Amino acid sequence: MTRRSGRLHKRSENAPIQKGKITKQSNRKKAQPLSKLQCEKNQLVLEGVARPCILIETPEKGLSEVCDDPSYVNLISRDVCVQPSPLPLLSWGSPEDVWEKMVGKEQKYTHSKSFMQKHPRIQPKMRSILMDWLLEVSEVYTLHRQTFYLAQDYFDRFMLTQDDTEKGRLQLIGITCLFIASKMEEIYPPKLAEFAYVTDGACLEDHILQMELIILKALNWNLCPETAVSWLKLYIQMASMNDNSDLLDPQFPQDVYAQATRLLDLCILNINSLDFQYRVLAASVLCHFIQYEMVEKVSGLSWDVIEPCVDWMAPFVETVARCGTVELKDFVKIKPDDRHNIQTHTDYMSMLEEADQREFESQFLTPPNSTEKSATH
Incomplete structure (x- = not known):
């Protein structure tokens, strides 16, 4: 969801939202958080994310009944259409319809x-x-x-x-x-x-x-993709929402978002980031900041889908962790509550070279399997 569409949605009257609760977690199971972000305020966990009823799979000719926009009928794969929406209740639209159209853009706006x-x-x-x-x-x-x-x-x-x-x-x-x-x-x-x-x-x-x-x-004037950063912002927002909060009202800590976006910025510079869908890339970034169970709730993605991207991202995570915590910058004519949304730049090329070197070294540190060992004798 873009900033402009968000402003249009905010004109409507707020409706009750599924209640949620933020609790703190001290450790993770699937991925280790960045060492500089182990403080409690950066451990975001949400309970009670709305899980609407699962859409029923239909024959191909009846697919338009599930995905009401005809332009998406041939674009959204069958497993996407039956995927439940993790979005909370919305005052300005159906969570199922909004989710279908967002995920459908991953099929329409292809990159490689x-x-x-x-x-x-x-x-x-x-x-x-x-x-x-x-x-x-x-x-x-x-x-x-x-x-x-x-x-x-x-x-x-x-x-x-x-x-x-x-x-x-x-x-x-x-x-x-x-x-x-x-x-x-x-x-x-x-x-x-x-x-x-x-x-x-x-x-x-x-x-x-x-x-x-x-x-x-x-581009055939197709200019409205769901970008990697828009997915990341949505995930962090959903993970941070509390009782009666609105999806369009920012709830997440700015410093956590800034740290996550720096990791995403570094990853997007690497051509291999295009191997993954934007929503998978964003979910993999978030896995290093909150518990995976929460990432699964807010993204609707299973660990089998995210794991390859998380493994690929490991050298970038180590590089970002070595650089320390991001300090939010102040900009002229930019309000303090919007400064985290302003794109920043650092010495990304040096960081990218370091990450590439880490990835190169890890390939030689991986021990050979038993068959390879026996073949050398």
């Missing part, structure tokens, strides 16, 4: 690292450098986190539609994606001249406008 095969002149590190630069630009112009993640999604999906792109065009594509995303998400987006200025003359305003049309047509 396979686009690298279509661009032989582009290396994975070039994407990492570009995303890191977009993070920095987002902080300079005090753009929201959702704006950056929209731009990242636009870029990756656009590259899937192209062939043999020159590496010299990556900056133009990236800044244009951020330009489009800012117009989608920001109330007062930066002007076109500001986006051209930040490229230091490499991209002219006319070039950005021309690329904007190319990207919009390639």
